[in-house]
Amino acid sequence: MNRRIIPIGVAALLMLLLVPPVMADTISLTIPQIATFTQLDESNPIAVTLMTGTSINGVNFSTIWAGLDGPQWANVGLDSLSIAFATGDSFSLDLWNTNENPWQFQLFVELSDGTVLSSAAVTVPIGVEDTFVVDLGTQTGSLTIKSVYFQVSGNLPLGPPTHQDRNAEYQIIPQQVPEPGTLLLLGTALICIGGVTRLRRR
Numbered sequence: 001m002n003r004r005i006i007p008i009g010v011a012a013l014l015m016l017l018l019v020p021p022v023m024a025d026t027i028s029l030t031i032p033q034i035a036t037f038t039q040l041d042e043s044n045p046i047a048v049t050l051m052t053g054t055s056i057n058g059v060n061f062s063t064i065w066a067g068l069d070g071p072q073w074a075n076v077g078l079d080s081l082s083i084a085f086a087t088g089d090s091f092s093l094d095l096w097n098t099n100e101n102p103w104q105f106q107l108f109v110e111l112s113d114g115t116v117l118s119s120a121a122v123t124v125p126i127g128v129e130d131t132f133v134v135d136l137g138t139q140t141g142s143l144t145i146k147s148v149y150f151q152v153s154g155n156l157p158l159g160p161p162t163h164q165d166r167n168a169e170y171q172i173i174p175q176q177v178p179e180p181g182t183l184l185l186l187g188t189a190l191i192c193i194g195g196v197t198r199l200r201r202r
Contacts, residue, residue: 024088028175029148033078034059037172040149042074049076058173060098065166069156077149087139094173095150096129101158103168107132110147
C-alpha cells in the first residue's frame with residue numbers, strides 16, 4: 001500500500017474546505033413569508049384571494065371569481081422583498097392543486113431594476129404537486145429579488161355543467177434547499193470514505 005496516498009487525500013480535503021466553491025443556489029421562501037402572500041393584481045376587481053390555513057408543509061389559498069365567466073387571472077404573492085442572489089441562481093416554489101379541477105399556474109419573479117422573469121405556465125392536474133423554477137440570470141452586482149408571485153388562471157367556469165367551478169384552491173410550498181456547505185462536506189466525506197475503504201482492501 002502506498003502510504004503517501006492518505007496524506008495527499010487529507011491535503012486535498014483541506015483545500016476543498018478552505019477554498020469556497022462557486023456553485024449555483026436555489027432560493028426559496030419560508031412558510032411565514034408565504035403566509036403573508038396577498039392578491040397583488042387581477043383581471044377583474046371582483047376576484048378575491050383568501051389565505052385559508054397553514055400546515056407543516058405549506059400555506060393554503062383560495063382565489064375566487066364569483067359569477068365571472070371567460071378567461072380570468074389573479075396574481076398572488078409578496079412585493080416587499082429584498083433578497084440577494086448570484087449569477088446562475090434560481091428561485092423555486094412548489095404548488096399543490098387541491099381543487100377538483102385543473103388550473104393554470106405560473107411563477108413570476110420581479111427584480112429590483114424592474115425586470116420580470118417567469119417559469120413556464122403549467123396546467124396542474126387535480127391533486128398534483130408541481131415544482132416551479134425561475135432562472136435569475138446574470139447578477140450585475142446590486143440586483144435583488146423585489147417581488148414573487150404566482151399567477152393563477154382559468155377559462156371560467158371550469159368543470160362539467162353539473163359542477164362548474166370558479167374557485168381555485170391550492171397550497172404553496174417552500175423548496176427544501178440544502179446549504180451549499182453541507183452538500184460540499186457530504187460529498188467530500190463520501191469520496192474520502194470510499195478512498196480509505198479501497199486502500200484497506202489492497
